[in-house]
Amino acid sequence: MRLLSPTLTLLLAALALPLLAAAQAPTDSLTAVKSRYSLFRPVPRELMRDLAPDRPGVTESPFTVDAGHFQFETALANLISSHPKRQPKQYTFRANAFVLKMGLDNRTDVQLFIDAYEWDRTSATADEPSTRNQGFGDITVRLKRNLLGNDSTESPLAVAAIGFVRLPTGGRQGAGGYEYGLLLPATYTFADNWNINAQLPLSLSFDRDEAQHYIQTTPSLNLDHAFRPWLTGFGELVAQHDFRTSSWQKAINTGAVFSVGKNMQFDIGRQFALSRLADREYFVGFVVRR
Template sequence: MRFPSLLVLTALLCALPTIVSAQTTTDSLTAVKSRYSLFRPVPRELMRPLSADRPGVTESPFTVDAGHFQFETDLARHISSKPSAAPRQRTIRANAFVLKMGLSNRTDVQLFVDAYEWDRTFATADQPATRSQGFGDVTLRVKHNLLGNDSTEGPLAVGLIGFVRLPTGGQQGAGGTEYGLLLPATYALNDSWNLSAQLPVLLNFDRDESQHYLQTAPSVNLDHSFAPWLTGFVEAVAQHDFRTRRWEEAVNVGPIFFVGKNIQLDFGRHFALTRNADREYFVGLVIRR
């Protein structure tokens, strides 16, 4: 899928809540769950199905139920890249994780800790090989569901995520404070098919240039439930750096395994569609309490 089609589909999906929100009323389940908070947890029988912000780039519009916690980790990730006019690079990342805490029926807070990384840049004719390792940065995030947090509200769910990434990672980190705003949306096509999209606006930091720059990375995800314990997904991702006006595109695919109602295992492959996009393998785990 080329980027114009991806952007149009993302924009349409993310615009849907403005059309329907005026007609949406609070249903009885949402009203009941709104009585609970961090210190008065939602009863387990009222909790919504497990929904994680992984394994793909497209994040979930659903929040963690009030008073409950969710742990999500990228157990291991292998990244290979070959930027234009630059040496080939390889990165191995271990245990990048996020800890989420439900504050209310529509809001949770999240602490994201970047993985421990082993980075290697391969030698070229005029440049020696380099190696580095260490922890990455820490990110603070807030997610708020705007629509459809509980299934009785309808097939469309929309969320809003804001974050700030703190430069705690030294050489392995971004080198400066970064900010972002994400708009994820999911539409339940039927009981087994879901179409999701995400439109982010990111203010990243370039360590070499010592300056911030604007980036976006819209994505579209389609997942299908083959059984209560097995879901498969395919995701198209495009990344745009406004400095270079260049698009990088890739596809993520993989299975998701559910072990009961509160544990998820997943793994997958990130296929590069353009030369500068990374090639990745990943495996992850989600646990909810």
């Protein structure tokens, strides 16, 4: 059995410490008050936490949707292309890939991801003709459980665990098989509206061509800053590792988030490929909460 790399071992240790601390974290007064609410007894609006969606970028939020409330997040458009040195060239366009979230209790929400439409094209090579596919994508069901800092005013650290299963509903646009995973996102809030966010995921992905599952991880590190109450900028480093190989594929995401009141925001950004097998991407989306 292959040993984990020193980098991955450090990431595991860094995220394991907050999980251990969460087990001993005291419950503050606001958490105690909000624990009385549930899906059928919504949290009053004056007690709702700030809007903290999982988009944009790869790093998820450790904060859950308040009990009894709903949140809609959508990638209105994603334009993805492979690195110029990668052959054959691949292009993907996704429209309205969205997630609907529902707060179950003060620490838990359930999420339904749907890839509404996807169009793919692979350019021709000397050996293969070009191909095109389009249609409905996969459906993913996720459950998020906050472990620390959901409503705390005493600790700047928040940690969560997210489990998911992806259903192969998308035909050629989907993964081609069931996929499973666990994500551990964490956020640390500094003074002056700075936040550092990290995530360690581990997934059992499916290779359609080889008809087999494999283990994959995509750790990420995100830094964001609120320049104005309505404007936040972010930069994110993402590294993807397939445990069948010894290489890491790296990319940088940058973008801006525009807040419209307390319950809506828009975002726009771009992913820059830092290695040959990483993709380039442009994205735009919005979030609304009720």
